[in-house]
Amino acid sequence: MYPPPPPAPHRDFISVTLSLGESYDNSKSRRRRSCWRKWKQLSRLQRNVILFLLGFLILCGFLSYLQAADQWKALSGRPAEEQKVKPEVPPALPAPQKERAKPEDFPDIVPQKRLRHFRRGPPHLQIRPPNTVSKDGTEDDAKEKETALGNAQQEENTQRTIISWRGAVIEPEQATELPSKRAEASTKPPFLAPRIWKESEFKEARNWVSEKLNFQKNVDVNLFESTIRILGGLLSTYHLSGDSLFLRKAEDFGNRLMPAFTTPSKIPYSDVNIGTGFAHSPQWTSDSTVAEVTSIQLEFRELSRLTGNKKFQEAVEKVTEHIHSLSGKKDGLVPMFINTNSGFFTHPGVFTLGARADSYYEYLLKQWIQGGKKETALLEDYVKAIEGIKTHLLRHSQPGKLTFVGELAHGRFSAKMDHLVCFLPGTLALGVHHGLPADHMDLAQALMETCYEMNRQMETGLSPEIAHFNLYTRADHKDVEVKPADRHNLLRPETVESLFYLYRVTRDHKYQDWGWEILQSFNKYTRVPSGGYSSINNVQNSQKPDPRDKMESFFVGETLKYLYLLFSDDLELLSLDTCVFNTEAHPLPIWAPA
Numbered sequence: 001m002y003p004p005p006p007p008a009p010h011r012d013f014i015s016v017t018l019s020l021g022e023s024y025d026n027s028k029s030r031r032r033r034s035c036w037r038k039w040k041q042l043s044r045l046q047r048n049v050i051l052f053l054l055g056f057l058i059l060c061g062f063l064s065y066l067q068a069a070d071q072w073k074a075l076s077g078r079p080a081e082e083q084k085v086k087p088e089v090p091p092a093l094p095a096p097q098k099e100r101a102k103p104e105d106f107p108d109i110v111p112q113k114r115l116r117h118f119r120r121g122p123p124h125l126q127i128r129p130p131n132t133v134s135k136d137g138t139e140d141d142a143k144e145k146e147t148a149l150g151n152a153q154q155e156e157n158t159q160r161t162i163i164s165w166r167g168a169v170i171e172p173e174q175a176t177e178l179p180s181k182r183a184e185a186s187t188k189p190p191f192l193a194p195r196i197w198k199e200s201e202f203k204e205a206r207n208w209v210s211e212k213l214n215f216q217k218n219v220d221v222n223l224f225e226s227t228i229r230i231l232g233g234l235l236s237t238y239h240l241s242g243d244s245l246f247l248r249k250a251e252d253f254g255n256r257l258m259p260a261f262t263t264p265s266k267i268p269y270s271d272v273n274i275g276t277g278f279a280h281s282p283q284w285t286s287d288s289t290v291a292e293v294t295s296i297q298l299e300f301r302e303l304s305r306l307t308g309n310k311k312f313q314e315a316v317e318k319v320t321e322h323i324h325s326l327s328g329k330k331d332g333l334v335p336m337f338i339n340t341n342s343g344f345f346t347h348p349g350v351f352t353l354g355a356r357a358d359s360y361y362e363y364l365l366k367q368w369i370q371g372g373k374k375e376t377a378l379l380e381d382y383v384k385a386i387e388g389i390k391t392h393l394l395r396h397s398q399p400g401k402l403t404f405v406g407e408l409a410h411g412r413f414s415a416k417m418d419h420l421v422c423f424l425p426g427t428l429a430l431g432v433h434h435g436l437p438a439d440h441m442d443l444a445q446a447l448m449e450t451c452y453e454m455n456r457q458m459e460t461g462l463s464p465e466i467a468h469f470n471l472y473t474r475a476d477h478k479d480v481e482v483k484p485a486d487r488h489n490l491l492r493p494e495t496v497e498s499l500f501y502l503y504r505v506t507r508d509h510k511y512q513d514w515g516w517e518i519l520q521s522f523n524k525y526t527r528v529p530s531g532g533y534s535s536i537n538n539v540q541n542s543q544k545p546d547p548r549d550k551m552e553s554f555f556v557g558e559t560l561k562y563l564y565l566l567f568s569d570d571l572e573l574l575s576l577d578t579c580v581f582n583t584e585a586h587p588l589p590i591w592a593p594a
């Protein structure tokens with residue numbers, strides 16, 4: 001007797017069996033049968049691998065089809081929207097500010113040689129010097145050097161203009177005293193010579209907008225970011241210059257954003273392709289961010305007022321009205337997400353004044369101001385929200401008793417505050433300037449001090465992206481603590497934005513002094529020797545702040561603008577009584593009473 005054969009060993013490798021003994025038969029049914037047999041002979045692992053590959057190929061094919069379809073759609077064209085727009089309402093902000101200070105008026109101010117700036121290109125204004133010397137210090141080959149210099153030269157013209165429009169107006173080397181000290185000595189010239197723009201620079205920029213700024217591009221943009229930066233910027237420039245080119249561009253751009261509102265709920269999608277008009281949510285969700293859908297109203301309302309076309313205003317006001325009557329708020333505080341299909345808040349029960357909710361509160365107040373303080377529902381929602389903040393989110397840190405705004409997640413309080421929340425003291429002060437209760441000012445001042453401390457307590461004098469506050473007294477613990485992942489500074493504006501409002505409303509020079517300290521820190525730790533500024537990775541390491549080689553456009557659009565206005569002696573410059581700043585610091589007019 002032979003012993004029984006041993007059990008077949010488990011195989012988890014792929015094998016291919018070739019049947020050499022069979023003669024070749026060409027009949028279809030035989031081939032099909034043999035394929036099926038081979039398939040059955042494969043192990044489960046082999047079959048899964050083949051099925052996965054097939055699925056993957058089908059998915060790739062489908063995605064390329066979608067992309068091609070978009071391109072065909074774009075090519076089939078959309079009507080040219082660069083028609084002449086006859087504004088119903090003329091520009092309302094002051095006429096363009098020309099250069100008002102001549103060098104001879106300020107003999108003790110030595111003109112600075114303009115720095116050279118190099119740039120990769122809009123919209124991120126990434127600053128890099130031309131790379132003509134290799135790492136080991138030897139010169140690169142002639143061709144590379146020639147290209148780098150050529151590009152740098154070409155880029156320098158644009159960069160110089162951008163920086164000098166806004167950035168170079170602040171030349172801190174020229175004034176070394178604290179603003180409050182300087183103000184005491186009335187015989188001295190103004191703290192900073194106001195140089196808002198030079199006509200030649202404006203012309204250069206206008207030419208660029210006229211000849212190069214073309215929105216017929218097959219590109220996805222974020223509705224909120226492009227509204228506050230591009231649409232807001234164009235509308236503001238129209239008001240400051242009175243030049244209808246900017247209004248025509250604004251209307252063209254506004255039209256291209258409108259497909260974002262074609263959702264079942266009328267809560268807009270987050271993204272829209274300005275070339276094809278295809279609007280959509282992010283790939284992973286059908287939600288939009290609450291702050292984003294509620295912080296486009298100032299711009300769209302103004303666009304309607306100027307063009308006489310109500311569709312812009314109607315689209316954004318539907319969103320405001322919908323959210324006004326939506327359940328899921330907590331004493332005026334809103335969750336962070338809203339679904340574009342159902343129109344309901346999602347991820348309920350989480351409340352913050354930071355990312356994804358911040359400018360919802362800001363735009364309630366600012367729309368009320370923009371519209372001449374008549375839309376009472378906006379004011380009610382704003383005042384209610386401030387009370388909600390006081391009830392649920394306000395705490396005091398230890399040992400310094402700093403007032404801060406934390407977060408609430410399903411009833412659990414977290415002592416975490418984004419630097420973004422530092423817009424709040426400024427917004428509260430603006431409300432008080434327009435007649436809201438005086439206790440809002442107490443809160444504004446307390447929070448302003450906290451935001452200043454978020455900067456001052458760091459080794460670089462610059463705030464981290466997120467701060468954590470100590471709620472209990474513990475030995476060797478400061479009020480403000482920072483987690484390793486939150487130690488970066490993106491050159492954000494919120495602290496200096498609020499300092500500007502606090503100074504305008506109280507006229508207390510201490511706010512100028514605080515802004516001055518922050519500006520010195522920006523110059524010390526974020527300024528790039530070859531030009532421009534850079535975000536840094538570590539505000540707690542003054543030896544190695546670790547630049548990121550990236551300058552966000554809000555640094556020139558907001559941070560430097562608010563610093564300029566904070567230090568300006570002209571308190572009527574872009575007055576809080578005639579204009580309202582959008583959330584990207586672009587001034588828009590307050591509508592005159594009917």
Ligand code: DMJ
Nearest residue numbers: 359492493494554583584
């Ligand atoms: C800006 O783009 C806007 O102020 C926005 O509302 C949130 N914050 C960034 C800059 O920090």
